[in-house]
Amino acid sequence: MSQILGHIVIKRSQTGIGRARARHASSTPLPVLQQPFRYITSLALTCPDPKPSSIHKHSPTPSSAFCSRHSCTLGKILLRPLLRTAATTNQALALSRSFASLSAPRLQPRPTATTRLSVAAFSTSAANMSSQDNSKKDGSADWSNKDGHFRRQESSFRTSIEKGGKHEPEVGRYHLVVALACPWAHRSLIVRKLKGIDRVPDLLPVHVVDSLLGSEGWSFVPYEEPKGYGVPGTGNKIPGHEDKKRIRELYKAADPNYEQRCTVPIIWDNKLNTIVNNESSEVIRNLNYAFDDFVPEEFRGVTYYPEDLAKDIDAFHEWVYPTINNGVYKCGFATLQDAYESNVKPLFESLDRVEKMLEDGRTYLYADKLTEADIRLFTTIIRFDPVYFTHFKCNYRTIRDGYPKINKWMQNLYWNNPAFKDTTDFDSIKAHYFQSHTNINPHRIVPEGPVPHILPLEK
Ligand SMILES: N[C@@H](CCC(=O)N[C@@H](CS)C(=O)NCC(=O)O)C(=O)O
Numbered sequence: 448m449s450q451i452l453g454h455i456v457i458k459r460s461q462t463g464i465g466r467a468r469a470r471h472a473s474s475t476p477l478p479v480l481q482q483p484f485r486y487i488t489s490l491a492l493t494c495p496d497p498k499p500s501s502i503h504k505h506s507p508t509p510s511s512a513f514c515s516r517h518s519c520t521l522g523k524i525l526l527r528p529l530l531r532t533a534a535t536t537n538q539a540l541a542l543s544r545s546f547a548s549l550s551a552p553r554l555q556p557r558p559t560a561t562t563r564l565s566v567a568a569f570s571t572s573a574a575n576m577s578s579q580d581n582s583k584k585d586g587s588a589d590w591s592n593k594d595g596h597f598r599r600q601e602s603s604f605r606t607s608i609e610k611g612g613k614h615e616p617e618v619g620r621y622h623l624v625v626a627l628a629c630p631w632a633h634r635s636l637i638v639r640k641l642k643g644i645d646r647v648p649d650l651l652p653v654h655v656v657d658s659l660l661g662s663e664g665w666s667f668v669p670y671e672e673p674k675g676y677g678v679p680g681t682g683n684k685i686p687g688h689e690d691k692k693r694i695r696e697l698y699k700a701a702d703p704n705y706e707q708r709c710t711v712p713i714i715w716d717n718k719l720n721t722i723v724n725n726e727s728s729e730v731i732r733n734l735n736y737a738f739d740d741f742v743p744e745e746f747r748g749v750t751y752y753p754e755d756l757a758k759d760i761d762a763f764h765e766w767v768y769p770t771i772n773n774g775v776y777k778c779g780f781a782t783l784q785d786a787y788e789s790n791v792k793p794l795f796e797s798l799d800r801v802e803k804m805l806e807d808g809r810t811y812l813y814a815d816k817l818t819e820a821d822i823r824l825f826t827t828i829i830r831f832d833p834v835y836f837t838h839f840k841c842n843y844r845t846i847r848d849g850y851p852k853i854n855k856w857m858q859n860l861y862w863n864n865p866a867f868k869d870t871t872d873f874d875s876i877k878a879h880y881f882q883s884h885t886n887i888n889p890h891r892i893v894p895e896g897p898v899p900h901i902l903p904l905e906k
Contacts, residue, residue, distance in 0.1 A: 595783025596790075597776055600707055602726035608737035614716050614723050616737055619649045621723065622685050622715040624694055626656050626665055627678075627872040628879030630772065630826035631727035632712035637822050638731040640866035643746030644738050651738065655680040656694060656711065658875040660883040664709045665694045676882045676891060678875045685717060698722065728764075731819055751819045759813050760820045767820075770797040772827045779839025779887065787840065795843045798850060805852035810859060821860065828857045829871055832897050834880045838887060847902055854902070862904045873900040 592598055608614045608621060623639065625632035636653065644651050656665040659677030663670075669679055684691070691697060695709040701721040712730055714723040724730050735750040752760060774794040781787035801824070804812060812820045827835075828846060835841040846854050860867045881893040 595781050595786030597780035597786075599773055599776070600710075602710070602724075602729075603705070603707055604701065604713075604722040604725045605729060606723050607729065607733040608714070608716075608723055609733075614719070616740055617718070618647065618741055620716060620718050621651050622654055622717060623651050624654045624656065624665075624697070624711055624713040624715060626658065626660075626680075626711045626879065627870075627875035628658050629711050630830060631710070633826040633870060634727045634819075634822055635712040635714075635730045635734065636870040637826070637866050638734045638751060638819075640870060641751065641817075641822075642734055642738070642749060643742040644734065646743055646746075647738070647741050650741055651714075651734075652683065653681070654683055654685060658879040658882070660879065663693045663695060665711055666692060667694070668692050673891075676878070678872075678878045685715060687717065687720075728823070731822065751817065751822060753816065753818065756813050756816070756818055756820075760818055763812065763820045764823065766797060767801070767824060770794055771801075772823060775827060775831070775835040775839050775841050778841050779835065779884075791841060791843070794841060798846075798853065802850045802852050805856050808852075810856070812856075817860075817864075821856075825857060825860050825867060828853060829861065829867075829901070830876055830880075833873060833877055833900050837894060838880050838884070845897070847897070858902060858904050861901055 606613055608616055610616060614621075623635060625636055627633070627636075639645055639651060639653070645653075654667065656667055657669050657677045657680045659666070659670055661670040661673075667680060667682065667684070669677060685697075688697065688700070691700075693709075694711065694713065697713065697715060698705045698709045710725055712727050713725045714730055714733075715721075716723050724733065732752055735752060739747045770790075770793045774790055774797065777790040778787055778794060781790060801812075809815065811817050812824070831841065832845045832847055836845050843849070846857065861871065862868065877893050881888050882891045885891060
């Protein structure tokens with residue numbers, strides 16, 4: 448039986464070699480052709496027998512790392528043989544042109560005599576793949592644009608839990624979905640605890656996904672392949688959604704047309720069956736007040752974004768987000784030397800700047816008060832020595848050896864405040880980064896160090 452596996456977008460890379468990108472078959476009916484392993488002008492890619500073994504037989508030469516990085520459920524499909532044998536360059540370019548409308552304008556191929564069409568790997572389960580330039584369908588994906596720079600997508604669900612609004616504060620209605628590895632999700636776990644939300648049963652239960660970001664994105668149940676990787680999540684299900692294996696299914700339930708990456712954290716509204724918000728910076732602000740009617744007295748009215756410091760905090764994020772929080776990703780996911788170099792320097796300049804801010808020995812970044820500035824910076828800094836220094840090549844210096852003030856600030860938060868320590872899981876963090884990004888770490892070896900992951904506080 449033939450099955451439509453998806454569509455192909457041909458992307459011309461800098462080298463002039465096109466890269467085919469696949470979009471998962473949508474609900475739009477497309478003609479199924481009976482020719483195995485051909486892509487054809489109807490723009491559907493068909494496979495006569497979608498069993499991994501037979502697919503692999505037809506794609507024995509994963510000549511690009513791109514293909515071997517993918518571990519899709521139905522196997523890896525290498526399109527190169529297909530492009531070589533079944534299609535002429537002109538056909539391929541016609542195909543790519545037809546798909547250009549799905550892609551960012553810069554993906555439009557410029558046909559030239561020397562254009563060669565190359566390899567694509569295709570996950571049949573890549574329903575969340577976006578046509579955006581930097582989005583890909585699995586955790587091990589090629590995260591960068593063709594200029595070699597990583598660009599994070601805009602979050603899509605941007606509402607909040609508030610009285611009189613669409614999402615009324617209630618017990619038993621909302622769920623927080625996180626990956627312990629994720630610095631953005633980590634922020635929300637910290638604030639949930641700091642605000643005492645964790646003290647009230649069913650107020651905002653946490654659902655932790657597996658550490659492995661696999662071919663279908665974050666997962667509530669371990670991936671069957673690759674075997675043996677990842678630190679399992681909590682496995683607790685959202686009532687009514689017990690059948691959901693991946694967070695992508697929640698995104699699709701919230702918005703059947705959702706085509707972006709399916710990121711954590713998510714606040715899920717189980718009454719309206721939708722996502723309240725998937726942007727951590729907004730989630731943590733919302734948690735400052737969302738549940739104040741339900742949390743114990745001592746937590747009511749407590750905010751980590753105090754009005755008198757709002758301006759300073761905003762100004763701080765202005766440079767810390769692009770150069771540090773997201774800066775480490777821009778270094779790690781850069782695919783060109785220039786792109787890497789142009790991000791690693793600003794990262795360390797910003798760390799120097801934070802070090803200077805903390806020079807006077809202050810405990811917190813602003814006004815001797817714990818604020819979201821500390822929270823947002825902490826989740827990046829705590830991952831720095833164990834992961835970013837090596838995995839993302841942020842290696843001018845470590846925090847412990849190169850930034851004594853930042854190190855002390857981080858140690859204090861971690862060792863003296865359970866909201867920071869109890870939400871930090873080094874095993875998940877390391878397993879996630881080193882095992883999911885096989886474009887960076889193809890053998891998935893998780894380094895042992897640093898030993899210890901964080902230094903003890905000096906007596
Ligand atoms: N802007 C978002 C970013 C969240 C984000 O990118 N999370 C990553 C994990 S660190 C994710 O879920 N990635 C899944 C994917 O890209 O498939 C936020 O701050 O909430």
